[in-house]
Amino acid sequence: MTTRIFGSGIRRREDPRLMTGQAAFTDDIKLLGLLHAAILRSPHAHAKINSIDTSAARAAPGVLAVYTGADTDGVLNPIPCAWLPPDSDIKAVPHPALAVDTVRYVGDGVAVVVAESRYQAEDALELITVDYGVLPSVINPKAAMDPGAPQLHEDAPNNQAFHWVVAGGDADAAFETAAGDPQNHVVVSENIIQQRLIPHAVETRSAIANWQSAMGELTLWSTSQNPHIVRFLCSLVTGVGEHKIRVIATDVGGGFGSKIPMYGDEMVTAFCSMQLRRPVKWTETRSEAYLATTHGRDHVQHVEMAATKDGKITALRVVVHAGMGAYLSTAGPGVPTILHGLMYSGPYDIPNIKGDVYGTFTNTTPVDACRGAGRPEATFLLERMIELLASELDIDPVEMRRRNLIQPFEDGHDVATGVTYDSGNYQGTLDLAMQQLDYPALRQEQAELRSHGQYIGVGVTTYCEICGLGPSQVAGAVGFGGGLWESAIVRFYATGKVNVFIGTSPHGQGEETTFAQIVSDELGVPVEDIEVIHGDTDLTPMGWGTYGSRTTVVGGGAVALSARKIKDKGKALAAHLLEAAEEDIEYEDGKFFVRGSPDQNKTIQDIALMANVAWNMPEGMEPGLEATTFYDPPNFSYPFGAHVAVVSVDPDNGHIVLQRYIAADDCGPQINPVIVEGQVHGGVVHGAGQALWEGVVYDDNGQLLTGSLLDYAVPRAHMVPDMEILSTVTPSPHNPLGVKGIGETGTIASTVTIYNAVLDALKPLGVTKLEMPLTSERVWRAIQQAKGA
Amino acid sequence: MEKIPIQVTVNGQSHQAEVEPRMLLVHFLREELGLTGTKIGCDTSQCGACVVMMNGATVKSCTCLAVQADGADIGTIEGLANGNDLHPIQEAFWDNHGLQCGYCTAGMIMTAVEMLERNPHPSADEVRAGLEGNICRCTGYQNIVKSILAAAEKIGG
Ligand code: FES
Ligand code: FES
Numbered sequence: 004m005t006t007r008i009f010g011s012g013i014r015r016r017e018d019p020r021l022m023t024g025q026a027a028f029t030d031d032i033k034l035l036g037l038l039h040a041a042i043l044r045s046p047h048a049h050a051k052i053n054s055i056d057t058s059a060a061r062a063a064p065g066v067l068a069v070y071t072g073a074d075t076d077g078v079l080n081p082i083p084c085a086w087l088p089p090d091s092d093i094k095a096v097p098h099p100a101l102a103v104d105t106v107r108y109v110g111d112g113v114a115v116v117v118a119e120s121r122y123q124a125e126d127a128l129e130l131i132t133v134d135y136g137v138l139p140s141v142i143n144p145k146a147a148m149d150p151g152a153p154q155l156h157e158d159a160p161n162n163q164a165f166h167w168v169v170a171g172g173d174a175d176a177a178f179e180t181a182a183g184d185p186q187n188h189v190v191v192s193e194n195i196i197q198q199r200l201i202p203h204a205v206e207t208r209s210a211i212a213n214w215q216s217a218m219g220e221l222t223l224w225s226t227s228q229n230p231h232i233v234r235f236l237c238s239l240v241t242g243v244g245e246h247k248i249r250v251i252a253t254d255v256g257g258g259f260g261s262k263i264p265m266y267g268d269e270m271v272t273a274f275c276s277m278q279l280r281r282p283v284k285w286t287e288t289r290s291e292a293y294l295a296t297t298h299g300r301d302h303v304q305h306v307e308m309a310a311t312k313d314g315k316i317t318a319l320r321v322v323v324h325a326g327m328g329a330y331l332s333t334a335g336p337g338v339p340t341i342l343h344g345l346m347y348s349g350p351y352d353i354p355n356i357k358g359d360v361y362g363t364f365t366n367t368t369p370v371d372a373c374r375g376a377g378r379p380e381a382t383f384l385l386e387r388m389i390e391l392l393a394s395e396l397d398i399d400p401v402e403m404r405r406r407n408l409i410q411p412f413e414d415g416h417d418v419a420t421g422v423t424y425d426s427g428n429y430q431g432t433l434d435l436a437m438q439q440l441d442y443p444a445l446r447q448e449q450a451e452l453r454s455h456g457q458y459i460g461v462g463v464t465t466y467c468e469i470c471g472l473g474p475s476q477v478a479g480a481v482g483f484g485g486g487l488w489e490s491a492i493v494r495f496y497a498t499g500k501v502n503v504f505i506g507t508s509p510h511g512q513g514e515e516t517t518f519a520q521i522v523s524d525e526l527g528v529p530v531e532d533i534e535v536i537h538g539d540t541d542l543t544p545m546g547w548g549t550y551g552s553r554t555t556v557v558g559g560g561a562v563a564l565s566a567r568k569i570k571d572k573g574k575a576l577a578a579h580l581l582e583a584a585e586e587d588i589e590y591e592d593g594k595f596f597v598r599g600s601p602d603q604n605k606t607i608q609d610i611a612l613m614a615n616v617a618w619n620m621p622e623g624m625e626p627g628l629e630a631t632t633f634y635d636p637p638n639f640s641y642p643f644g645a646h647v648a649v650v651s652v653d654p655d656n657g658h659i660v661l662q663r664y665i666a667a668d669d670c671g672p673q674i675n676p677v678i679v680e681g682q683v684h685g686g687v688v689h690g691a692g693q694a695l696w697e698g699v700v701y702d703d704n705g706q707l708l709t710g711s712l713l714d715y716a717v718p719r720a721h722m723v724p725d726m727e728i729l730s731t732v733t734p735s736p737h738n739p740l741g742v743k744g745i746g747e748t749g750t751i752a753s754t755v756t757i758y759n760a761v762l763d764a765l766k767p768l769g770v771t772k773l774e775m776p777l778t779s780e781r782v783w784r785a786i787q788q789a790k791g792a
Numbered sequence: 793m794e795k796i797p798i799q800v801t802v803n804g805q806s807h808q809a810e811v812e813p814r815m816l817l818v819h820f821l822r823e824e825l826g827l828t829g830t831k832i833g834c835d836t837s838q839c840g841a842c843v844v845m846m847n848g849a850t851v852k853s854c855t856c857l858a859v860q861a862d863g864a865d866i867g868t869i870e871g872l873a874n875g876n877d878l879h880p881i882q883e884a885f886w887d888n889h890g891l892q893c894g895y896c897t898a899g900m901i902m903t904a905v906e907m908l909e910r911n912p913h914p915s916a917d918e919v920r921a922g923l924e925g926n927i928c929r930c931t932g933y934q935n936i937v938k939s940i941l942a943a944a945e946k947i948g949g
Contacts, residue, residue, distance in 0.1 A: 014886050021894025022882045022901065024829015024869040031828035121819075122812070205833040205841055205929050206895040256831070256895030257929050289834035511893030511930050677889045684932030685892065712838035712927070720923035720933040725916070749932075 009524035012677030017515040026254040029209040029224045030286045040285040041124035043114040045106035048140035048366035048705020059130035065123030071114045072101040080240050082267050085484035086337035093165035096156040098330040100267035107329035108366050110294025117275045140366035140705040144326030145303040147363040155364040164327045164362035169344035171419030172355030177318035181309035190309045191391040197302035197380045199699035202373045206256020209286040210269040212276035222249045228258040229548020234540045236265040253538035255510030260372030261296045263550050264333035293710040299373020301326035308388040314398045314406045318355035327362045328369035335371045341481045342377030348418035349385045350429040350467040351407040356419040366705040374689050375750040378468040383755040386464050390759050404465050414736045424641040425735045435729050436645040436667040460764025462648045464756040470744035471556030471640030488635035490544040491561035495628035497615035499608030501533045506546015507558040508538045517674040518562050525566035526607050527593020552744025561634035563739040568630035577605045579621040640735045640743035644668035646752040648760040657783030667729040670745040679745050680728045686749020692718045694757040698776045798862040803871025811858045818842045820858035829869040829898050840926030843899040844868050850906040869898035881943040890939030892930035904940045912948040
């Protein structure tokens with residue numbers, strides 16, 4: 004037997020087109036007669052639109068049309084929010100594609116120009132005059148609920164979008180017990196700000212709409228992580244039947260959550276094409292993307308943790324104010340609730356948990372998923388509180404974690420938030436990471452360096468996260484406006500070549516390769532003979548998209564099951580052709596053979612030929628060799644791991660160097676370990692960005708001060724080290740391949756790991772708290788302040 | 793707007809065109825010549841997605857006017873492979889998983905071409921420093937650095 008293809012780090016099948024400039028990203032596509040749209044955006048965070056004068060723009064060279072909210076209102080339905088957590092009194096306020104009488108954030112779409120060229124469209128934008136009546140605005144998610152705060156929506160008093168509660172055990176009673184018995188208990192509390200982030204895919208959003216009026220058909224190329232959801236929501240917004248809409252998103256330049264939502268801009272592009280009966284392209288500029296593409300995080304948290312004096316956590320209580328921005332984005336409300344609050348137990352036994360999450364409207368860009376989506380914010384607060392507890396109790400922080408980790412389990416563990424983890428061995432990844440680090444030696448080195456006035460720090464995180472979204476029944480129960488299953492068709496042609504059509508739509512994660520590996524592993528066909536097709540709703544079966552680290556778990560499950568159906572049919576056909584009983588047919592390495600006589604065999608290619616020509620089929624068997632599976636997983640997947648960061652801080656200027664980063668993760672069996680490592684690399688650096696460099700700043704008037712790459716510091720190559728990537732394998736019992744997601748774990752763990760490392764370094768200098776990002780200036784100021792104190 | 797005639801050689805082929813003086817080189821390549829392998833990732837000359845070779849040196853084609861390229865010899869990602877034979881840097885990116893979504897890749901590879909011409913045996917730190925003008929959000933840079941070092945080894949022997 005040759006090396007198994009499942010688990011082999013083969014080169015990616017999608018790379019040749021991407022490395023040679025032959026890929027077709029949305030903005031690369033040109034159609035005959037293509038027009039270009041540009042969108043005018045509000046310069047004010049909150050204002051009444053008194054009037055709009057578009058006459059000069061209409062008369063500008065090359066301009067075909069100018070539309071405002073008055074034109075789209077009533078033709079385009081409001082942009083829906085698709086995740087409405089139940090029992091949360093959620094206010095799904097109307098979100099028009101173009102603002103009608105009020106703008107609510109800087110970047111809100113106000114008008115669109117369509118012209119023969121992009122340059123002409125942008126020229127004409129400058130000729131539109133809008134008379135605004137500026138209103139007061141509110142930016143901070145907590146201040147939004149203060150009495151007297153400016154109100155965004157009539158239907159949402161106090162700017163409260165929702166109030167969601169998670170509770171298990173009795174947290175209030177546990178805190179009372181702790182307070183009443185200080186001999187044996189300790190309570191720590193902290194206010195944490197999860198600053199607002201910009202997901203920042205390198206490709207900005209783009210759309211091409213092509214309305215074929217005679218057929219009433221709309222084709223929409225869209226930079227989306229989930230083209231089938233776009234088709235669904237586009238149908239709701241435009242009124243065009245879902246069966247008449249084709250969405251194409253084959254090559255997409257990263258998403259990180261920002262390409263999940265349905266945006267007004269894409270629907271305005273469709274509107275323009277439907278009005279003008281010509282194809283229309285709209286591509287966002289980067290400056291525009293900062294304002295108009297969803298942001299992430301934006302929590303103000305108050306967190307309390309209680310423990311016994313021997314370091315056993317007894318309770319966690321959290322109050323979160325989560326900024327939703329000016330409107331509810333497609334998945335926005337699900338992020339600080341389901342994807343956050345349900346993970347308050349992390350990898351620990353915490354018997355009593357309570358979380359109150361208030362979603363609030365602010366005069367800012369709408370907030371949605373940003374790599375990790377809710378789980379980094381949960382991991383951060385847990386790991387920060389454990390660090391504070393350890394410090395309070397003078398217990399080593401790693402030991403503190405060990406005392407609270409859930410014991411290894413293989414099939415199901417319930418936690419207080421009400422979810423059931425699939426499988427875990429949290430000690431295993433922690434041991435592995437600590438070995439790699441040589442923790443005792445590092446602590447010794449730290450002590451020595453300190454005596455010379457040099458400061459290094461170490462942060463250790465153990466985490467567990469929820470992904471592989473998820474069972475559809477649960478999706479319905481938690482207010483997700485769709486299913487979360489996946490489908491896959493595996494189709495053999497007479498020549499033995501294979502197409503795999505998948506509903507989900509990767510955009511950098513490499514499933515054109517890993518899904519080919521699954522099929523190759525199941526059926527013995529070389530990967531070169533397998534082509535995975537995705538990202539075109541007319542070609543592919545239904546799928547709910549790539550986010551929440553779900554594509555390999557759920558989509559991969561569908562692919563594996565389809566391949567297994569093919570194997571079953573192949574066996575039956577082989578038995579017929581070999582004139583043997585089906586029970587006597589065995590399969591190995593792409594061959595069906597009669598047990599005991601391997602020479603009597605049919606290859607999978609023979610079977611593909613015979614099934615496709617159908618000259619000699621058994622009674623009742625249909626021609627063709629093709630299988631479809633709709634796979635709905637019975638549970639989420641819960642990958643986990645231990646991460647370590649070692650940093651140095653220069654006390655003279657506050658400069659931080661990330662010296663080492665160790666990631667020991669467990670995502671179950673790895674289909675392609677090279678791709679897994681790549682996912683971890685990218686995730687860790689994204690999370691490092693939040694810890695050290697990235698953060699959105701608005702001024703009090705809602706003007707975005709970090710509106711370019713000069714002000715918003717995305718990590719660059721020289722700012723990060725080579726990471727040390729390790730893994731263990733604990734299969735999930737819940738899906739056909741035993742796999743768990745790995746797309747977000749890096750981000751989920753790294754922010755707090757690095758944060759805790761920096762605070763560890765600063766401990767002897769008296770700095771105990773810092774707001775992210777930990778810029779040199781902030782660190783230096785904190786050191787100065789601590790010196791002064 | 794008045795148009796200006798230019799002559800530009802791109803990947804060895806000469807093109808005559810009339811362009812507005814304000815047209816960016818990247819738009820000329822993408823829109824006029826249909827060479828869409830060169831990407832646009834920002835509008836402040838920060839991301840490097842648009843890097844091309846101009847007379848043997850890299851330029852950010854979003855920061856250069858098409859008229860400035862009059863008479864120039866431009867190389868883009870489309871011209872890098874020799875027929876079906878990938879350039880050693882492309883091959884190294886493929887071997888080392890140096891790309892994920894692939895959107896930054898043309899800029900990364902073009903930057904690497906010049907980097908290795910100037911310094912055939914860079915250290916990892918030099919490679920990282922040399923990528924200062926290129927942003928990748930997917931890879932965390934580790935495998936891009938690895939790819940460039942592997943290419944250096946292959947080219948330099
Ligand atoms: S597009 Fe040229 S540097 Fe970003
Ligand atoms: S591979 Fe996606 S931005 Fe670099």
